[in-house]
Amino acid sequence: ADEIYYRIFADINAAYSAFQAGELDVMYAIPPERFNDAKASYGDRLYEQEGDSFNYVGLPLYLDSFQDKRIRQAFSMAIDRQSIVDAVFDGRYTPATGFVAPIFDGAREGVCTYCKQDVEMAKKLLEEAGGWPEGKKLTLWANAGAGHDAWLQAVGNQIKSALGIDYELKVNLQFSEYLEKADNREFTGPFRLGWGPDYPFMETYLTPVFGTDADSNASTFSNADFDNLMKQGDSAPSMGEAIPYYQQAEDILAEELPVIPMFWRKVAALYSANVDTFVWNQVSGAAYGEITLK
Structure with a gap:
């Protein structure tokens, strides 16, 4: 392409409408509820592959309510991720059982033993932690305009059903405002984020999400053993020799649960009939410099 124009939308559905109207040649995010429509309408111009986008429910460890790891573990075990994937995402997401994308070297299945629904164990953990304050609502946060409402509501419903904790949704902030609230440690309950x-x-x-004082550490998790293992991995002579240290660090996350792993989002992108060759880079997404037009 001789020129590339980027358009920024506040709402993902508005972007999809623009694609339908022929105003976009490449769209790399599809509203969850429009995926089947897109697949039926555009067929082989819908690109799919296993993804590496980590979706999680962060827990504000700066609040007293979330400092006991048993509370965090109980919330995680109250959630049936597969049922949410099936109901909300038509199977396009994969339930997360760890913190590293399954397609990456060193990733392991089932690292997070608290990521499988077990209502009885969730109740036991909550009771051992002293329970949830009587009558206190759980506030679940997400940014507006990105289609997170449905799955976050499903999370709230499952926690309420399993643990008897009522909830409310806060999905009224645009992403820039939302990130500012994260940076200022102003979330009053679990919050949706991704990586x-x-x-x-x-x-x-x-390191970027869980290292002490890391820029994207919205939960404010800090663990000296985790940090030390990451430093040992960073200092290893080779990538292969670093992996065992990083895996031990991930095991700490799986026990402490500063965030609740939810899904790995499969890659899905649309491209118009103007596109001759569509190219996707596993890390950076649509490879605009390599995409060719007819």
Whole structure:
């Protein structure tokens, strides 16, 4: 392409409407509820592959309510991720059982033993932690305009059903405002966030999100053993020798649960009839410099 124009939308459905109207040649995010429509309408111009986008429910450890890890574990075990994937995402997401994308070297299935629904164990953990304050609503946060309402409501419904905790949704902030609230530690309950890789190595999912004082550590998790294992991995002579240290660090996350792993989002992008060759880069997404037009 001789020129590339980027358009920014406040609402993902408005972007999809623009694609339908022929105003976009490439769209790399599809509203969950429009995916089947897009697949039926555009067929082989819908690109899919296993993804590396980590969706999680963060827990504000700066609040007293979430400092006991048994509370965090109980919430996680109250959630049936597969039922949400089936009902909300038509199977286009994969339930997360760890913190590193399954397609990355060093990723392991089932790292998070608290990521499988077990209502009785969830109740037991909550009771051991002293329970949830009587009559206190759980506030679940997400940014507006990105289609998160439905799955976050399903999370709230499952926690309410399993643990008897009522909830409310806060989905009224645009993403810039939402990130500012995260930076200022102003969330009053669990919050939706996500993470994608900056480079093709498992460390990209660990230090930036969970390292002490890391820029994207919205939960404010801090663990000296975790930090030390990450430093040992960083100092290893080779990538292969670093992986065991990073895996031990991930095991700490699986026990402490500063965030509740939810899904890995499969990659889905649309391209118009004007596109001759569509190219996707596993880390950076649509490879605009390599995409050719007819």
